[in-house]
Amino acid sequence: MNEMELLRELAQETPLPAPAELDAARAKLVAVIAADPAAGRVPAVAEATMPQPDPSDGQPAGPERPPAPAPVQDAVKLMYGGAAGTVVQLIIALFYVSDIHAYHLTLGGHRLTTAQLSDWRPLLVTLAIAFGLALIGLWLWLARAVGHGRSWARVLSTVLFGLATLQLIGLHGAAQVFWAMLTWLTGAAAVWQLWRPASSAFFKPARAMRSRRP
């Protein structure tokens, strides 16, 4: 038996402390924690069983939130559907831009010439793609935020839906009108789901929890 084994064997004579022996030290720590300026955001009694960080994104899960009710889940699905509908709209818009003729467009009361249109066409294509991608991103971002119970996302979705209604004016072509209407109806259904009583009950606690923070 060497000196390391001897040390280990003799160390075994010191048992782990009884839980009560740690109470004094724990009480001192809890007192200092309570005095910390950032303390008080979650109930101290939850220390031993407080929620662990969400391993999916490494962020703390915070106080437990109930799962999203069916209307919110439906709204999220509809919003993902709206994003898909916008993809189709973007494709149709690109076909439309490539098929556009000079007599279709006027600028400042003057019809564009073919040469002018030729110059403008790359810009129109770029704008159509950028606008379409931004809309798709907006759908997806809001769907995710709504699914996480963000109250502001519900309000913003409703406002944007109102603005999107204006977009229906001035559409050309049956396919474009059809898909625009379909996407608009999807948005309308999503907004309706978001403002149902069950959905409101889901968003209100989230708002209340945030309002507790300084």
Added chain:
Amino acid sequence: MRQHRGPAADDAAVIESSRREPERFAVLFDRHAPHIHRYLARRAGREVADDLLAETFLAAFSRRDRYDLSRSDARPWLYGIATNLVGQHRRNQARQYRLGQAAPAESEVPGHAERVVADVTAQAMRPLLDSALATLPAGDRDVLLLVAWEQLSYEEVSLALAIPVGTVRSRLNRARTKVRQVLAGTNAAATYEEIATNE
């Protein structure tokens, strides 16, 4: 080597969240306090272990913003703080420690060794080991005890004491050699072999 934590435990996540919600730091206490307390009791005695345990976690709490979150296991960090506090405690009581432990031990050793043979109990080795440990430089003793008692790996001791792994190895070798020499010089090693043989 890991002796007191579950495989899913992630101290870094707790410490990170405690920066926003300080109450979460208590989770770290609940996970590690028993073993840190035992380490402190072994090194400084039960009578001061409670105070040193509180100081360890208060120091850790105040330094949590500086914790390296890439280290999921906080044990080396906590043992490092505890070891520093033991060092402070020992320095505060250095005079009493040298007079009360090391010096008397040398005069008691021969007679004590004889009594060990009579008692045939490993418990009697403790004063001899204490004497041997008391002759070690503080840094060497810290390494030896973190490895032998707390079963930390060389890498964990390196993190705990903020020294290179190579230094951990060299200090450990030096400490073990010194302890062997002291035990041999007091005939304690032979005594212990005799005990082991008798058992």
